[in-house]
Amino acid sequence: MNREFLFIGLTIFLGLISIILAFVAIHHKKLSVAVISTSFISLFASIIFLLLAAPDVAMTEAAIGSGLTTLIFFYVLNKIKKTNA
Amino acid sequence: MLKNILIALVLIGFGVIFYDLFMVYEAKTELTDLAHYYAKNGANEIGGANLVTSIVVTYRGFDTLGEVTILFVAASIISFFLKLKEDEEEKVIGSKDTTELLVTASQVLVPLIFLFGVYVFMNGHLTPGGGFQGGSIIATGVALMIMANPNFKINTQIIHWIESISGVAFVFAGVLGVLLGGGFLDNTFKGLGVGEFGTLFSAGVIPIIYSFVGLKVGAEISNILNKYQKSQKSI
Amino acid sequence: MEYITLGHMSLLLGISLTVIGFWGILTQKNIIKIILSFTIADAGVNIVIVSLGYVVGKTAPIIDNAVVQEAGRNVSASVVDPIPQALVLTSIVIGFGVTALMLAFAMKMFTAKKTLDINQFNELKW
Known part of the structure; x- marks a missing residue:
């Protein structure tokens, strides 16, 4: 039962941070900050998948959601920045 | 003004749907009937220790076949x-010079990351993965390579060959199930059994099929990364 | 008190992320911001699906010596629902493909008009 309480506490903590980061991602003016916030939401989602006893899903989300998606977003941002300058 | 009202209506609609879902939800203490069947018979019928792998590759193999097709179509359009x-x-x-640290670390880490990836998809029926x-x-290993050297040329011929051969092999293993086993994508062939539980060569053809899926997914995502890297040239 | 379980909390988080993501899709003007909002909604939906398969106090659906087994490797009393996990597994990879595709469209649209404002793309507007 103790472990369950720890998991609930961790979920609430990570969930609050995720929701704040989601608002930051939508409202911040700098696109790079928004991309990094989304990457952190994916990372926290992967921890929550682990707490929900889904290690397979957690591995995929950590590699794809917070790794590769961020990389291709930055490729697009770089191209837009270079074209504007 | 009308637009804002419409947006509010759409969001309230979503809210109502999800409110219902949340209020009806009860913390489960037992599995549903279908999941109960998989958990009860999965180890004996399929022979894999990881039930998620058994479902992805065998019980719902068509799903996986369609999924790799969708990824292939997306990669082609990109x-x-x-x-x-x-x-x-x-x-x-x-680009600015990449740091010495990143270049050296990538030379050490990339082979290890590739080895870890191969380990993960070969042991998919035993451990998480x-x-x-x-x-x-x-x-991700390929991504590290192209981050360390922005002008690194990925050999697209090798990627295309790996992608095509593993796609054909996946379907071929499925058709082999029709000829030797009980149906398309069946993992056990007649007379061969599922092998000893918990060893690498168990669960019939699941390790082989999942290795080909791993190679195919890796090749397709590397292809997408390669295209995005090349798109930086036309500035 | 009965609402504070791990399943309820993660379900609430998934619902909030989904609604915030859809709100972002509907209100933002910048194309990159719209795609980012789509990514947030995607993560939220995945959390909702996985938390619907969670069973209180059970472990991951991988059979080894640490899992309580009955006769014939029957683990139905000690694992969570494996089906939503199998669905979400494919959903995440498809989500990556769709995001990459949308970013390719965004890049093409930017080279055509040198702007990312969605209101400037009004050729098909009526």
Whole structure:
């Protein structure tokens, strides 16, 4: 039962941070900050998948959601920045 | 003004749907009937220790086949949209020098990451992991390579061959199930059994099929990354 | 008190992320911001699906010596629902493909008009 309480506490903590980061991602003016916030939401989602006893899903989300998606977003941002300058 | 009201209506609609879902939800203490069947018979019928792998590859194998097809179509359309003009192919991507730390670390880490990816998809039926995870881990290795050297040329011929051969082999293993086993994508062939539980050569053809899925997913994601890297040339 | 379980909390988080993501899709003007909002909604939906398969106090659906087994490797009393996990596994990879495709479209649209404002793309507007 103790472990369950720890998991609930961790979920609430990570969930609050995720929701704040989601608002930051939508409202911040700098696109790079928004991309990094989304990457952190994916990372926290992967921890929550682990707490929900889904290690397979957690591995995929950590590699794809917070790794590769961020990389291709930055490729697009770089191209837009270079074209504007 | 009308637009804001419409947006509010759409969001309230979503809210009502999800409110219902949340109020009806009860913390489960037992499995549903279907999941109960999988958990009860999965180890004996399929022979794999990881039930998620058994479901992805065998019980719902068509799902996986369709999924790799969707990823292939997405990769093809991206290749079509990010195609370069011929005079841009030879350009060099202008970038600041990458740090010594990143270059050296990538030389040490990339082979290890590839090895880990292969380990993950070969042991997909025993430990957490499988083709999708292993493939995306291999693609992260490729990402590290192109970050360390922005002008690194990925050999597209090798990627295309790996992708095509593993796609054909996946379907071939499925058809082999029709001829020797009980149906399309059946993992056990007549007379061979499922092997000893918990060893590498168990669960019939699941390790083979999932290895091909891993190679295919890794090749496709590497192809997408390669296209995005090349698109930096046409600035 | 009965609402504070791990399943309820993660379900609430998934619902909030989904609604915030859809709100972003509907209100933002910048194309990159719209794609980012789509990514947030995607993560939210995945959390909702996985938390619907969670069973209180059970472990991951991988059979080894640490899992309580009955006769014939029957683990139905000690694992969570494996089906939503199998669905979400494919959903994440498809989500990556769709995001990459949308970014390719965004890049193409930017080279055509040199702007990312969605209101400037009004050729098909009526």
